Amino acid sequence: MPHCDEQEQEYELSAMQSRALHLLVGGMSVSKAAEEVGVDRSTLHRWLRDDWAFKAAVNGARIELQRAVQLRLAQVASSATEVVATAIDNGDVRAAIAVLKGLGALSGGLEEPGSDRPGVLAEEAQLREAERKERNLLHRHLMLSIT
Secondary structure, three states: OOOEEOOOOEEOOOHHHHHHHHHHHOOOOHHHHHHHHOOOHHHHHHHHHHOHHHHHHHHHHHHHHHHHHHHHHHHHHHHHHHHHHHHHHOOOHHHHHHHHHHOOOOOOOOOOOOOOOHHHHHHHHHHHHHHHHHHHHHHHHHHHHHO
C-alpha cells in the first residue's frame, strides 16, 4: 500500500494513482478519471475512501491549488475591488450578490479539503466508525426498551 513520510509530505503512489490524482485535482469527475486511468470507478472510490496516502495526496494537492489561487487573487485584489465597486455603484445586482456570497453572508461557500496527513485521516475514520457503532448500540438498546 502506498505510504507517506509524515514529515516531508512525500507520497509514494502508483503511476495510476498519480495520474488519477492529477485528473481529480484538475476537476475531472471520479468516473471520468477512472476511465482515463484505466481502472473501475469503484477502485478509485476505494482509493479515496481507504488508501490514506492517496487521500492525503489528493487533499494536499487541493490545499496547494487553493493556496496558489489565493495568492493569485491577493495579487489582483486591489484591481478587482475597484471593478466590483464600480459595478455595484452602477447597480449590478449580480456583482453585489457575488460579494455577499464571497463574504459568507449568503450560503454557497467552498468545502474545506480534508487533512493531508494519512495518520490524521485514519484517526478520523476510526472516530467516525466508533461513533457509528455507538449510535447503533444506543438504537438497539432503545428498541429493546420499547419492546
